[in-house]
Amino acid sequence: MQRIIVSAFARCLSLVASAQPYLVRQSDRDRAASLVSRMTVDEKIDLISGKVDGFWTAPVERLGIPAVRMADGPQGVRNKTRSTYYPCGILLASTFSRDAALGVGNGIGCDATARGVRIMLCPGVNLYRTALCGRNFEYYGEDPYLTSEIALNYINGIQSERVIATIKHFVANNQEYARHRVSSNVDERTLNELYFPAFRKAVEKGAVGAVMTSYNPLNGTHAAENAWLITDNLRAWGFEGIVMSDWVSTYTTLGVMTSGLDLEMPRNHVTNPDDLKPLLANGVVTERDLDRMCTHILQTFSAFGLLDLPMLNESIPEDYEFSRNKAYEASVQGPVLLKNDGLLPVKSSGKNHIVVLGPNADVVAFGGGSGAMHPIEGRNITLAAGLKSLGKGYKTTLLDYTALTADDEKLISKASLVVLSVGFNSKTETENSDRTYGLPEGQDALVARMAALNPRVVVVVNSGGEVDINPWKDKVGAIIMAWYGGQEGGRALADILSGKVAPSGKLPFTFWGSLEKNPVYAYYTQRNPHILEVKKDRNPYPFAQYGEGIFLGYRGVEHFDVEPMYPFGFGLSYVNFDYSDLSVVRAGDGYDVSFTVKNTGKTEAAEAAQVYVAPLASEVMRPSKELKGFDKHRIAGGKSVRYSVHLGPDAFSYYDTASHSWKPERGECKILIGASSADIRLQSSVTL
Numbered sequence: 001m002q003r004i005i006v007s008a009f010a011r012c013l014s015l016v017a018s019a020q021p022y023l024v025r026q027s028d029r030d031r032a033a034s035l036v037s038r039m040t041v042d043e044k045i046d047l048i049s050g051k052v053d054g055f056w057t058a059p060v061e062r063l064g065i066p067a068v069r070m071a072d073g074p075q076g077v078r079n080k081t082r083s084t085y086y087p088c089g090i091l092l093a094s095t096f097s098r099d100a101a102l103g104v105g106n107g108i109g110c111d112a113t114a115r116g117v118r119i120m121l122c123p124g125v126n127l128y129r130t131a132l133c134g135r136n137f138e139y140y141g142e143d144p145y146l147t148s149e150i151a152l153n154y155i156n157g158i159q160s161e162r163v164i165a166t167i168k169h170f171v172a173n174n175q176e177y178a179r180h181r182v183s184s185n186v187d188e189r190t191l192n193e194l195y196f197p198a199f200r201k202a203v204e205k206g207a208v209g210a211v212m213t214s215y216n217p218l219n220g221t222h223a224a225e226n227a228w229l230i231t232d233n234l235r236a237w238g239f240e241g242i243v244m245s246d247w248v249s250t251y252t253t254l255g256v257m258t259s260g261l262d263l264e265m266p267r268n269h270v271t272n273p274d275d276l277k278p279l280l281a282n283g284v285v286t287e288r289d290l291d292r293m294c295t296h297i298l299q300t301f302s303a304f305g306l307l308d309l310p311m312l313n314e315s316i317p318e319d320y321e322f323s324r325n326k327a328y329e330a331s332v333q334g335p336v337l338l339k340n341d342g343l344l345p346v347k348s349s350g351k352n353h354i355v356v357l358g359p360n361a362d363v364v365a366f367g368g369g370s371g372a373m374h375p376i377e378g379r380n381i382t383l384a385a386g387l388k389s390l391g392k393g394y395k396t397t398l399l400d401y402t403a404l405t406a407d408d409e410k411l412i413s414k415a416s417l418v419v420l421s422v423g424f425n426s427k428t429e430t431e432n433s434d435r436t437y438g439l440p441e442g443q444d445a446l447v448a449r450m451a452a453l454n455p456r457v458v459v460v461v462n463s464g465g466e467v468d469i470n471p472w473k474d475k476v477g478a479i480i481m482a483w484y485g486g487q488e489g490g491r492a493l494a495d496i497l498s499g500k501v502a503p504s505g506k507l508p509f510t511f512w513g514s515l516e517k518n519p520v521y522a523y524y525t526q527r528n529p530h531i532l533e534v535k536k537d538r539n540p541y542p543f544a545q546y547g548e549g550i551f552l553g554y555r556g557v558e559h560f561d562v563e564p565m566y567p568f569g570f571g572l573s574y575v576n577f578d579y580s581d582l583s584v585v586r587a588g589d590g591y592d593v594s595f596t597v598k599n600t601g602k603t604e605a606a607e608a609a610q611v612y613v614a615p616l617a618s619e620v621m622r623p624s625k626e627l628k629g630f631d632k633h634r635i636a637g638g639k640s641v642r643y644s645v646h647l648g649p650d651a652f653s654y655y656d657t658a659s660h661s662w663k664p665e666r667g668e669c670k671i672l673i674g675a676s677s678a679d680i681r682l683q684s685s686v687t688l
C-alpha cells in the first residue's frame with residue numbers, strides 16, 4: 001500500500017515534469033558522438049537493426065550501451081506480457097479529452113517501466129479515410145487537429161516515465177488492404193494540412209523519441225526508403241530522434257541507408273553485413289551514413305537516461321491500480337450515444353429487469369493484429385459482468401443468444417431494457433486486412449429479431465469506426481458506439497447505461513450512413529479495378545489516389561454537398577447544454593476564445609465543445625470550416641462553466657505549395673463554436 005502511495009506521488013511529480021520533454025541536448029549529441037567514435041564498423045552495423053525476437057535493440061557491452069526492449073502499443077504493453085488493457089485509439093479520440101489521453105499514456109508508461117520496456121511502439125495516428133480500414137480502431141479519427149492533440153498528450157504521458165514513444169505510421173497508411181503494395185498518392189498540400197500535422201506536433205511540441213515509417217509507398221517510393229519524406233520533411237522539422245521502419249517494410253540496402261532511416265525492424269533484412277559491406281567497400285554507402293544512424297539512436301537513449309538508469313522500475317507493480325483507474329477514466333468518456341428514444345438511462349428500481357445478450361455481451365472484444373493485447377488474468381470486465389455488478393435496484397440476466405428458447409423470448413419481451421451487444425472482434429476487424437461495412441454475419445438479423453420482440457432495445461456496437469446501421473437503426477430505441485473499451489469497458493458501459501455517468505463521447509469522424517456517400521469511396525483502392533489487375537506485381541505499384549485532397553470527412557460535407565447521417569463531433573448526452581457569452585479577444589500570437597456552457601439538466605454531465613475556424617476570403621480553396629480547438633468540462637446539473645481556447649497562428653494559416661510553407665490567412669475569418677461540426681451554437685469573426 002505504502003509503495004502504491006509513494007509511486008502515485010511520483011506519478012504526480014512526473015506529470016508535472018512532462019512539461020519538459022526529453023529533448024536531445026548538446027550533451028546527448030556529444031555523448032553519442034563519443035560512443036560512435038569508439039564503435040567498430042561491425043558494432044555499428046549491429047546497432048542499426050532489431051535483435052532477438054525483433055523487439056530489442058543491440059547492446060554494445062564493452063561501451064556500456066544496453067539492449068533496449070520495445071513493445072506494442074497502442075492499447076497497453078503487449079509483447080510477451082500481460083498488461084493493463086486500455087481502451088482503443090478511436091475511443092480515446094471520442095473522449096475529446098486531453099486529460100484522458102495524458103492519463104492513458106502515463107499509465108502505459110508506468111506499465112512499460114514495470115516490465116523493463118523503454119520503447120513503446122505507439123501512438124498510431126493515421127487518419128480515418130474509410131470505415132473499412134482494419135486499423136481505424138487504433139487511430140484517432142479523421143481530423144488532424146484532434147489527432148494531434150490526443151497524440152501529443154498520450155506521448156507526454158508515456159515519455160514522462162522516460163519511455164520513448166514511437167509515433168506511427170509515417171505516413172498515409174490509411175487502409176490495410178494490400179498495404180505493402182498500394183502507393184498512397186497524396187499531393188503536397190494535403191500531406192501538410194492533413195497527414196503530417198500529428199507527426200509534426202509530436203516532434204515540435206512533444207519531443208517524441210521515435211517515428212515509425214509506414215508499409216505503403218508514398219507517391220511511388222516506400223516510406224522507409226523515402227528520403228523526401230524522412231530527410232526533407234521529418235528531419236527539417238527538427239527531429240533528432242530515431243526513425244525506425246515498420247516490421248518488414250524495407251526493400252533495398254541503398255534505399256534504407258540513404259533515406260534518413262536509423263533502425264531497420266524487426267531485423268537486418270537489407271542492412272546485414274553481407275549486403276552492406278560491399279556497398280561500404282565501393283563507397284556507395286559511407287561510414288558517415290552508419291555514424292548518422294547510430295548517433296540518432298544513441299543520442300535519443302542518452303536523452304531519456306537509458307544509458308544510465310536501470311531499465312526496470314521496481315517501484316511499480318505489473319498490475320497497477322493507477323493504470324486501471326486511467327483505463328476506466330478514458331473508457332467511460334469515449335462511448336458515443338448516437339440515438340436515444342428516452343430509453344436511457346435505466347434507473348435503479350425494484351422493477352427494472354435488464355436482459356443482456358449478443359456475441360460481445362460476455363467477452364471483452366478487441367481489434368486484432370499488433371494492437372491486440374493480453375489482459376491481466378481476472379481484470380477484464382465484460383458488459384454482462386459490468387451490468388451484473390451495478391448492485392441494488394438492478395436485476396440483470398445474461399442470455400445465450402445462440403440458443404434462444406421460448407422461455408427466453410418471453411423474458412426478453414418483458415424486460416425493461418434489452419442490451420444487445422454486437423460488433424466486430426479480433427478476427428473480423430484487424431490489422432493487415434480491411435473489414436466489411438456491415439456487421440458480421442447474422443448480427444443484423446439478431447438485432448431485427450430482438451427489436452420485433454421488445455421496443456426497448458439498446459444496441460451496443462464494438463467497432464473501430466462506422467458500421468452499416470441502416471438495417472435496424474429505426475427499429476431500436478438506442479444506439480451506442482462503444483468502440484473497444486479495454487478491460488474497464490464493461491464497467492464503463494454499465495455506468496453509462498445506468499446513468500451513473502452521462503455519456504460524453506463525440507464522433508471523431510463523419511458517420512456517412514453509407515459507404516458510397518463518403519467521397520473517399522471513389523478513390524478506395526479495393527474498388528479500383530486497375531489495382532486488382534496489377535495486384536500481383538511489385539512494379540508498377542498499384543495506388544490509391546487521394547482524390548478528395550484536403551476535403552476529407554467533415555471538410556468535404558459542404559464541398560461535395562453530401563449530408564452525413566451523423567456529423568463529426570456529434571454525440572448525445574442525458575442532459576442538454578446551453579452555449580452563451582462568446583468572447584474573442586486578441587491575445588499574444590492569436591486570439592483567446594471563451595464562452596459559457598450551461599448544463600440545463602439536473603444531473604452532472606460532461607460536454608466537449610468545439611471551436612472551428614472558417615476563412616471567408618481566402619486566396620485558395622479552403623474547407624468551409626476546420627477544427628482548431630476544443631475544451632471539455634464536467635458540469636453539475638444547473639451549473640455553468642466558462643470554456644476557453646487559445647487560437648494561435650496555426651489556426652489561421654494554410655499550406656502554400658508555391659513557397660512550400662505555411663502562409664497566414666488574410667481578411668475575415670469566422671470563429672464558430674459548436675456542439676458538433678453541424679451544430680454551431682455561437683459565432684463571431686475576426687479580421688486578420
Ligand code: BGC
Pocket residue numbers: 072121168246247370
Ligand atoms: C505494425 C506495427 C507494429 C509492428 C510490431 C507491424 O505489423 O504495423 O504497428 O508496431 O508490427 O508489432
